[in-house]
Structures are given as C-alpha cells and as structure tokens.
Amino acid sequence: MVRLYLFAEGQTEQTFADTLIKPHLAQHEVFMHYPRLIAHARKKGKVHRGGGRNYEPMKNDILRSLKEDSNPDAFFTTMIDLYAIAPDFPGLAEAESKRQNPVQRVEFLEQRFADDISDPRFIPYIQLHEYEAYLFADPTCFEYLDARRTKEIEALKAIANQHETPELINDGQQTAPSKRIIARFPDYEKAKPAFAPQLAERIGLQIIRSRCPHFNTWLSQLESLNTIRLG
Incomplete structure (x- = not known):
C-alpha cells in the first residue's frame, strides 16, 4: 500500500x-x-x-x-x-x-x-499560477454562485479563451486568476475556502486536468x- x-x-x-x-x-x-x-x-x-x-x-x-x-x-x-x-x-x-x-x-x-x-x-x-486557474477550465461553474450574473460569467469565459490553458493566465497583482474572479464576483474573496472546492467539484477533475x-x-x-x- x-x-x-x-x-x-x-x-x-x-x-x-x-x-x-x-x-x-x-x-x-x-x-x-x-x-x-x-x-x-x-x-x-x-x-x-x-x-x-x-x-x-x-x-x-x-x-x-x-x-x-x-x-x-x-x-x-x-x-x-x-x-x-x-x-x-x-x-x-x-x-x-x-x-x-x-x-x-x-x-x-x-x-x-x-x-x-x-x-x-x-x-x-x-x-x-494559483489554484483559481482550475476554475477557468469551465467558468460556467460560477452559475453556482449566481446564475443571473451572465455578463460576469461570459467575461470569465472570454479570459479563458484568450489563453491556451488557464495555467497561463498571468500572475500580476490585479490580473492573477483570483483577482479576475474577485473583480466579477466580490463575494468569492471572503468565502474562497468554501466556494473554491465546490466550484472545482462542479467542473470535475477530468475536465480540470484536460485543460x-x-x-x-x-x-x-x-x-x-x-x-x-x-x-
């Protein structure tokens, strides 16, 4: 074992x-x-x-x-x-x-x-560059936080589509994956330990690893x- x-x-x-x-x-x-x-x-x-x-x-x-x-x-x-x-x-x-x-x-x-x-x-x-890159593997997961925020979700999709892989979203202080998410979903910042794994679970491990x-x-x-x- x-x-x-x-x-x-x-x-x-x-x-x-x-x-x-x-x-x-x-x-x-x-x-x-x-x-x-x-x-x-x-x-x-x-x-x-x-x-x-x-x-x-x-x-x-x-x-x-x-x-x-x-x-x-x-x-x-x-x-x-x-x-x-x-x-x-x-x-x-x-x-x-x-x-x-x-x-x-x-x-x-x-x-x-x-x-x-x-x-x-x-x-x-x-x-x-950080955990939040995984969430860009499928930004529709953010419907879990608020399905009405379609513009914000589309904005995250657009960011993901600009990169060959979410792992290449950069590490700037305002442009790191987590900063881009918080800019559209401010509640994510305080509730990150609870929300982040739940969002990843909605995406699924296989999709995350494929992206x-x-x-x-x-x-x-x-x-x-x-x-x-x-x-």
Missing part, C-alpha cells in the same frame, strides 16, 4: 485535495492522509501553518515529516502557488530569466525544490506511485 502526505498552501487546496484528489487516487491504490497546511513560521516551538510565504519553515516542515515516516512506501507532495511564492525559494532569482515561459519557470523551481529537499519520495508541485497540463502531469505522477514504489 502506498501512502501520500500532501502539504497544502491554504484551506482551499486542503479541501480540494481531500474531496477530489484523495478519492481519485484511492482508485489507483494510493492512499492520501488528510492534507495538512504547510508551515509558514515556527515560534517558541509552535508551528504556524498556512500561507507558505517563507521557505525555511516550509522546508523544515517537510524534512520533519520525511524523517517521521521513513517508510519507502510513504510519499510526500505539495500544492503551493507560483503566484507570490516565498522570496527565499531556491532558484527564484535564476528562474526570472524564464518568466516569459511560465511552464519552464515552474518546472525549474520544482526541480530546485526537489534538489533542496533531496529525498526521492518527495514530489514537489507548484501551481501555475491544465501541468496539473495533469503531477496528478498522473501521483497515480503511478503504486507502480514505482521505492525499495
């Missing part, structure tokens, strides 16, 4: 992973523990979780977990955003030269992350863990 630990940037990713990814992977005999929020600080011996805005606490959190469960059938992964990634993240300065190619940039950072953790059981995943190739590559890797377990 293969077990998987997932470190989530926030409650949105935590719920998404638990409700959509966990049951899906179980069909592939990969059993995920309840996703935990990634550490962002450690003060007076207490770990503070959620956010992932500081790399060292995040790294130490992962290393502790790797040490606590050293079984070769235990694997570890992340769901953190490229958007507003920790400024001390390994390779971040070097990755600036790849900014015009977001896929190459995120793959470079994931490799540097893997190199820094240095454990073959660790499978880093950085979201391009988001970087996400699909990661999920495919997780699906195959039972066949590549380390000995």
Whole structure:
C-alpha cells in the first residue's frame, strides 16, 4: 500500500485535495492522509501553518515529516502557488530569466525544490499560477454562485479563451486568476475556502486536468506511485 502526505498552501487546496484528489487516487491504490497546511513560521516551538510565504519553515516542515515516516512506501507532495511564492525559494532569482515561459519557470523551481529537499519520495508541485486557474477550465461553474450574473460569467469565459490553458493566465497583482474572479464576483474573496472546492467539484477533475497540463502531469505522477514504489 502506498501512502501520500500532501502539504497544502491554504484551506482551499486542503479541501480540494481531500474531496477530489484523495478519492481519485484511492482508485489507483494510493492512499492520501488528510492534507495538512504547510508551515509558514515556527515560534517558541509552535508551528504556524498556512500561507507558505517563507521557505525555511516550509522546508523544515517537510524534512520533519520525511524523517517521521521513513517508510519507502510513504510519499510526500505539495500544492503551493507560483503566484507570490516565498522570496527565499531556491532558484527564484535564476528562474526570472524564464518568466516569459511560465511552464519552464515552474518546472525549474520544482526541480530546485526537489534538489533542496533531496529525498526521492518527495514530489514537489507548484501551481501555475494559483489554484483559481482550475476554475477557468469551465467558468460556467460560477452559475453556482449566481446564475443571473451572465455578463460576469461570459467575461470569465472570454479570459479563458484568450489563453491556451488557464495555467497561463498571468500572475500580476490585479490580473492573477483570483483577482479576475474577485473583480466579477466580490463575494468569492471572503468565502474562497468554501466556494473554491465546490466550484472545482462542479467542473470535475477530468475536465480540470484536460485543460491544465501541468496539473495533469503531477496528478498522473501521483497515480503511478503504486507502480514505482521505492525499495
């Protein structure tokens, strides 16, 4: 039996992973523990979780977990955003030269992350550019919030149609996927942890992965863990 630990940037990713990814992977005999929020600080011996805005606490959190469960059938992964990634993240300065190619940039950072953790059981995943990209896989999901907001939904569809994949919607402070959604559905901001996974569930995992190739590559890797377990 293969077990998987997932470190989530926030409650949105935590719920998404638990409700959509966990049951899906179980069909592939990969059993995920309840996703935990990634550490962002450690003060007076207490770990503070959620956010992932500081790399060292995040790294130490992962290393502790790797040490606590050293079984070769235990694997570890992340769901953190490229958007507003920790400024001390390994390779971040070097990755600036790849900014015009977001896929190459995120793959470079994931490799540097893997190199820094240095454990073959660790499978880093950085979201391009953030969780809300998944919701652009089918913006009609926003009918769940308010079916009368047809103009706003059409505007989100238009944004999605401008990009080869929702993962290429950029990471500007006002143009990141979440910012574009909030501009049309302001209520989303405060209720994001509740709304976001429900919206993704309405879209469905298969549609999301068909529109988001970087996400699909990661999920495919997780699906195959039972066949590549380390000995």
